[in-house]
Structure formats: C-alpha cells, structure tokens
Amino acid sequence: MSTEYTENTDRVVSPLPWAPGFYPGDRPQIVTSRFQYEDGHTLERYHATGGYEGLRAALAKPPDEVAEEVKNSTLLGRGGAGFPAGVKWGFTPQGVWPRYLVVNGDESEPGTYKDRLLMECDPHQLIEGCLIASYAAGLSQCFLYIRGEMPLAHERVATALDEAYAAGYIGTNILGTDFGVDIVLHTGAGAYVVGEETALIESLEGERGMPRLKPPYFPAAVGLYGQPTIVNNVETLANLPFIAKEGSVAYTAIGTATSPGTRMIAVSGHVKRPGVYEIVNGSTTFRELLYGEDFAQGIRDGNDLKAFVPGGGSAPWFTAEQLDIPFEGPQAGAAGSMLGSGAVMVMDSTTDIPAAALSLVRFYAHESCGKCVPCREGGTWLYRLVQRIVDGHGTDADLQTILDVGQSICPGDMQHASSERLGLDAVPFPYKMTTICFVGPSAYVPIHSAMTLFPEDFDALVTKRGERRSIPVMAGAGE
Amino acid sequence: MSRLSDHNVLVAKEIIARYPKKKSALIPLVHLSQEQNGYVTEDAMRHVAELIDVTPAEVYGTASFYEMFRFEPTGKYLINICGTMSCQLMGAEQLMHHAEDRLGIRAGSTTSDGLITLQHAECQAACTEAPTLQVNYRHRYRVTPEAFDQLVDDLRSGALDDVVPPHGTLARNRQQIPAERAVGAPDPDDVTEGPAWIQVTPA
Numbered sequence: 001m002s003t004e005y006t007e008n009t010d011r012v013v014s015p016l017p018w019a020p021g022f023y024p025g026d027r028p029q030i031v032t033s034r035f036q037y038e039d040g041h042t043l044e045r046y047h048a049t050g051g052y053e054g055l056r057a058a059l060a061k062p063p064d065e066v067a068e069e070v071k072n073s074t075l076l077g078r079g080g081a082g083f084p085a086g087v088k089w090g091f092t093p094q095g096v097w098p099r100y101l102v103v104n105g106d107e108s109e110p111g112t113y114k115d116r117l118l119m120e121c122d123p124h125q126l127i128e129g130c131l132i133a134s135y136a137a138g139l140s141q142c143f144l145y146i147r148g149e150m151p152l153a154h155e156r157v158a159t160a161l162d163e164a165y166a167a168g169y170i171g172t173n174i175l176g177t178d179f180g181v182d183i184v185l186h187t188g189a190g191a192y193v194v195g196e197e198t199a200l201i202e203s204l205e206g207e208r209g210m211p212r213l214k215p216p217y218f219p220a221a222v223g224l225y226g227q228p229t230i231v232n233n234v235e236t237l238a239n240l241p242f243i244a245k246e247g248s249v250a251y252t253a254i255g256t257a258t259s260p261g262t263r264m265i266a267v268s269g270h271v272k273r274p275g276v277y278e279i280v281n282g283s284t285t286f287r288e289l290l291y292g293e294d295f296a297q298g299i300r301d302g303n304d305l306k307a308f309v310p311g312g313g314s315a316p317w318f319t320a321e322q323l324d325i326p327f328e329g330p331q332a333g334a335a336g337s338m339l340g341s342g343a344v345m346v347m348d349s350t351t352d353i354p355a356a357a358l359s360l361v362r363f364y365a366h367e368s369c370g371k372c373v374p375c376r377e378g379g380t381w382l383y384r385l386v387q388r389i390v391d392g393h394g395t396d397a398d399l400q401t402i403l404d405v406g407q408s409i410c411p412g413d414m415q416h417a418s419s420e421r422l423g424l425d426a427v428p429f430p431y432k433m434t435t436i437c438f439v440g441p442s443a444y445v446p447i448h449s450a451m452t453l454f455p456e457d458f459d460a461l462v463t464k465r466g467e468r469r470s471i472p473v474m475a476g477a478g479e
Numbered sequence: 480m481s482r483l484s485d486h487n488v489l490v491a492k493e494i495i496a497r498y499p500k501k502k503s504a505l506i507p508l509v510h511l512s513q514e515q516n517g518y519v520t521e522d523a524m525r526h527v528a529e530l531i532d533v534t535p536a537e538v539y540g541t542a543s544f545y546e547m548f549r550f551e552p553t554g555k556y557l558i559n560i561c562g563t564m565s566c567q568l569m570g571a572e573q574l575m576h577h578a579e580d581r582l583g584i585r586a587g588s589t590t591s592d593g594l595i596t597l598q599h600a601e602c603q604a605a606c607t608e609a610p611t612l613q614v615n616y617r618h619r620y621r622v623t624p625e626a627f628d629q630l631v632d633d634l635r636s637g638a639l640d641d642v643v644p645p646h647g648t649l650a651r652n653r654q655q656i657p658a659e660r661a662v663g664a665p666d667p668d669d670v671t672e673g674p675a676w677i678q679v680t681p682a
Contacts, residue, residue, distance in 0.1 A: 062678075108604065109602070112606070113606050113607060140662070172660060172661070182661055187510055187649065192601070205503055206531070206533075225499060269564070351568065363563050366601060
C-alpha cells in the first residue's frame with residue numbers, strides 16, 4: 001500500500017479525554033451538553049444539570065400530547081434512514097398490546113462514532129429518552145441493545161439503570177404515576193447487519209441476526225415476538241428530553257424546517273482535527289465541517305482534498321465539487337449520495353483510492369449475513385476482484401466484471417456524484433436493489449464511486465487487453 | 480467441566496426472567512459462559528440450551544453467527560486491530576504488519592504461551608482516533624508501533640490486570656433490577672389489556 005504509516009504525535013488531542021474525539025465548540029448543544037463533565041454519566045451530575053425534567057414535563061401531560069409534540073418537532077431518526085420518529089411511532093396499530101421499545105445501540109457503520117459517546121458520557125439522557133418514548137407511545141417494556149464490543153458503554157449504562165431504578169425513574173409507578181416500564185440492558189455479540197431494525201429484533205429473539213422479509217415493512221406493526229415494536233436509534237432518543245422539556249418550537253428553532261435540531265457528526269481520515277462535532281442540522285455545509293476553524297480545520301499537511309464519504313461507509317462518495325452541500329437529506333440525495341448515520345471520512349490527494357475502496361468492500365462482504373444471494377455471492381466476488389486489482393494482478397476485464405456483479409445487486413443506474421472534470425451528471429437517490437437490506441448494495445457503492453470518480457487510478461493498476469500475460473500461480477496466491 | 484457454575488446459573492435465571500420469551504436470553508447466556516470459560520464450549524452450549532428450553536443445535540446455530548463468540552481456546556488477551564476505512568487511511572495495515580512481526584504470529588492465531596490472540600477486525604466506532612485496536616474490547620487510540628510494543632509488554636508483565644479483564648469478560652458490572660420495582664416481563668400471549676397509563680377515552 002502506498003500510504004505511509006503516520007506517526008500521530010502532532011495530531012490535536014481531544015480536550016476532554018473522557019469523551020475521546022469530541023470537540024464542544026460555540027454551538028447549540030442538545031445531546032452533548034454534559035460531555036464537558038468528567039462525571040456526566042452519573043445521576044448526581046444529571047440531576048444538577050436539569051436531568052429528568054423532560055420526563056416530569058412529559059408525565060404532566062397525556063401521552064398523546066407528548067407524542068404530538070415529538071411529531072411537531074420533526075425529529076428525524078439518526079440511525080441512517082432519517083425517517084421522522086414521531087411518524088414512525090404513529091404506525092403502531094390501535095389496541096394491540098403489549099408494545100415494545102427496542103433501542104438500537106449497535107452502532108457499527110464505518111466512520112460512525114456518536115452513539116457510543118452518548119452511552120458512555122451521558123447514559124441518563126438516553127434512559128430519559130427511552131422513558132419519554134415509552135410513555136408517549138404506550139410501550140410497556142424497553143430493550144436497550146448495545147453493541148457487544150462496547151464494554152465501557154455497558155458498564156456506564158448498567159450503572160445508570162441501577163441508579164434510575166433506585167431513584168424511582170424506572171419500574172412500577174414512575175414518579176408516583178400509573179406509568180411503569182422496565183428497561184433491560186441487552187448485549188450484542190458482533191454483527192454489523194444487526195443494526196438493520198428487523199435483524200436487531202431477530203437477534204433480540206435469540207436468533208441469527210438476519211433481516212426479515214418485507215412486508216410487513218415496519219416493526220411498528222409486527223416486531224418483537226410479533227408485537228408492535230418501536231425501534232429507535234440512541235441519538236434519536238437522546239433528543240427527547242430536550243423536546244419534552246423545552247417543547248417542539250424551541251427544537252425547530254434550531255436548524256432548518258426539514259432538518260431541525262442538531263446532529264452529531266464524526267469527521268475522520270486525513271483532516272487536521274478529526275473529531276466528533278454536534279452541528280446545527282440542515283444548514284451546516286461540508287465545507288464548514290471539513291475546513292472550519294471550529295471543526296476539522298482543513299486537510300492534513302496542506303494537501304488537497306481528493307474525495308470524502310459523506311454519510312458512513314454505505315454512502316456514495318463526494319469530491320470538492322460537493323463541498324457546499326448542507327447537511328440536508330434531500331439535497332445530499334439529489335447530489336447523488338446520502339447523509340446516513342453522520343460519518344464523514346476524508347481522503348487527501350495522497351490517498352491510494354483503490355486500497356481505500358477495498359477496505360469498505362471487504363467490510364460489507366465480510367458482514368453479509370448470507371440470506372440474499374446477490375449480497376452473499378456478489379459481495380464476496382467484489383471483494384476478491386478489488387483485492388486482485390489492488391495487489392496489481394487485475395485486468396481491465398476485472399473492472400467490467402465488477403460493474404456486472406454490481407448490476408446484479410443494484411440493477412440500472414447506480415447513484416453517484418457529478419464530476420465536472422469527467423463531464424458526469426449526478427445520479428440521484430434512490431437506487432434499485434435485489435436484496436432485503438442495504439448491506440449488499442453497500443459493498444458495491446464504494447467501489448462504484450471510486451471507479452466512477454477516479455477511473456484513472458484503476459486504469460493505472462490493471463493490465464490492458466492485448467498486454468495480458470499469464471500470472472505465475474505463486475504471485476496470484478499471496479493472501 | 481465447562482457447564483455454567485452454580486453461581487452463574489443463578490445469574491442466568493435472573494437474566495432469563497427479564498425477557499418475555501426465554502430464547503431472548505440466548506446471546507447474554509452464551510456471553511456468560513464465555514466469561515466463565517474464556518471461550519464457548521460444547522458443554523456450555525448444552526447447558527444454555529437446557530436453561531432456555533431449546534436444542535443445543537439452536538444455541539450453536541445462533542452463537543455461530545456472531546463474531547465475538549469463539550469456539551476454541553483463545554488467548555487471555557484478544558487484540559483486534561481495526562482495518563476499516565478511517566483506520567486504513569491512517570496506517571492500519573502497517574500497524575498490523577508491525578503487530579505480526581512483534582508477536583511472531585499471523586493475524587488469526589495465538590502466541591505459543593497462550594497469552595495473546597491477534598485478529599483483524601472491522602470498524603470499532605472510534606474512527607476519529609485512528610488507527611485503533613481493542614484489547615478484550617477495550618479501546619486503544621492512535622496506536623503507534625511503539626505504543627503497540629508497550630501494550631504487549633504491559634500485558635505480559637501484568638501491569639494492565641486492573642484495566643483489562645481476561646477474554647470473555649465484557650462489562651465488569653451487571654444491571655440489577657430490584658424485584659420490588661420491576662414491572663415484569665409477561666409472555667405477550669398472556670397480555671390482553673393496554674398499559675395502565677394509556678387511557679382510552681370512551682366515545
């Protein structure tokens with residue numbers, strides 16, 4: 001690989017060592033307000049900073065008014081799909097009991113790094129969010145599914161749950177009302193696909209974490225144990241205490257009409273100050289985020305920007321041409337990508353593009369659950385083809401085979417960004433797919449983006465038709 | 480002798496009672512067995528099957544899907560080096576080469592003293608701190624070759640015994656639900672009425 005190993009001694013270290021990677025800045029803080037405290041995870045600090053006041057405010061109103069308030073806030077789900085949480089809650093069928101809440105804390109999308117901080121640094125905020133959601137939507141048991149590879153988050157959330165039970169916030173007759181709910185901490189065991197909400201439910205039922213066939217499309221109708229089930233992301237729920245306490249008007253005053261509030265974004269890769277930032281939703285642009293003094297402060301070593309992944313490993317890539325797009329779903333979609341789960345990965349001009357794409361193709365090929373053939377077989381084919389090209393043994397026929405395999409996962413035009421340099425127009429969202437969930441397409445997305453936006457980087461690596469020679473077996477066999 | 484200990488059976492029963500259906504406790508109980516034995520044994524899977532009323536094949540069927548479960552003896556310390564994009568961009572591959580050199584083993588194997596197992600891993604949700612690794616799932620950030628060597632020295636000398644528990648132990652504390660405050664987890668088939676706080680106002 002051409003990338004030199006970098007000694008990271010000159011990189012800026014987070015001012016808050018207990019919240020690694022997080023930079024507060026002079027911006028509205030809805031979900032990260034307690035990250036400044038080393039003891040932000042304790043009930044004592046939570047009480048001292050307005051904790052559980054949102055729950056008290058919610059319990060003073062009838063449940064449907066609380067649900068209406070959340071709907072009016074247009075709080076968008078932070079797991080990747082960006083679906084309005086209040087609308088999702090409304091999909092539960094009338095009169096079917098019991099209903100469950102499943103918290104998706106299985107954060108594992110490449111580049112994404114926010115739910116872990118929320119669970120480690122402010123677990124009570126998440127718990128309060130779970131309680132408000134359960135009260136508003138009539139959910140009688142909550143399962144907090146945390147990714148297995150996050151033991152610190154488990155320890156912090158377990159302690160916080162114990163504190164909250166003892167203080168009367170969880171369990172029967174919460175704060176002296178009729179409202180009662182249990183919150184059960186559940187442990188994952190390592191599987192990216194479990195982040196898909198129906199796979200999450202399968203996993204919680206003790207099964208292999210494979211996504212369910214659709215329809216039914218929403219677990220809100222048929223979910224855990226066949227019952228109505230709300231599945232919400234950690235960051236989504238962490239917004240609820242603010243909305244319940246301050247109201248939807250205060251919430252929508254931040255950000256834009258279609259993308260209100262704030263959201264957490266992790267910027268990683270070749271920037272001067274990689275970090276996790278809570279940004280104003282809808283209006284902050286990628287340029288501000290990548291170059292702003294308050295954010296990532298520009299590309300490392302004075303290099304140029306080559307490309308960036310705007311919304312987690314599953315998102316088609318952008319280049320400098322798309323820097324002025326704001327964090328607003330429809331605009332990112334029209335430009336040929338998506339905002340996904342709030343993760344920006346930056347590649348500078350020294351980047352070995354095929355090798356970078358390979359790291360993502362390998363990830364999704366590895367994480368295929370095996371249920372859908374186009375993903376199971378296609379993802380593996382893509383991985384092997386790209387590996388061969390990166391190793392220097394590829395041919396131009398391999399490039400064509402990659403596109404052919406891609407067509408069997410995502411038939412038709414694959415979305416990508418525009419490129420003035422190459423005379424390409426953007427192909428907007430959405431793409432077609434032959435798989436149940438997005439793992440299959442996600443194996444194709446990075447290599448398709450890389451080959452579309454930087455064809456010369458691949459042409460330089462492969463042997464052309466007419467120039468091909470046989471490859472010694474030993475050279476091809478090296479893993 | 481790798482069935483769950485008497486103490487862990489009590490823990491297991493408490494965990495099972497938290498779920499409306501017993502099988503939901505499958506993954507937490509396999510974790511419990513891995514915490515006890517360092518890896519997942521056949522006897523432990525049989526025992527888990529007994530506890531939640533499923534067949535041993537169902538336990539293995541589910542457990543084998545998940546990467547954290549290991550079915551053969553594993554080093555006391557499992558070092559996972561992340562190789563996904565952000566870490567790849569910041570030199571994960573070179574870090575892996577260094578780690579293999581330093582330990583004298585290839586990724587996927589265990590040192591001859593049984594102390595350290597080295598693995599390639601995927602995204603560890605610490606992308607801004609690349610390159611990262613986890614030792615028994617405890618994060619290490621911005622890992623240089625020197626920092627890796629220091630980590631290995633510290634693991635060998637026991638200097639990190641207080642910080643990094645042996646492989647299999649995840650969280651060092653467990654949620655305790657006080658019986659007097661618990662709502663309980665009835666089987667959904669036994670629930671007919673809505674929750675008490677949801678008043679359906681008569682028309």
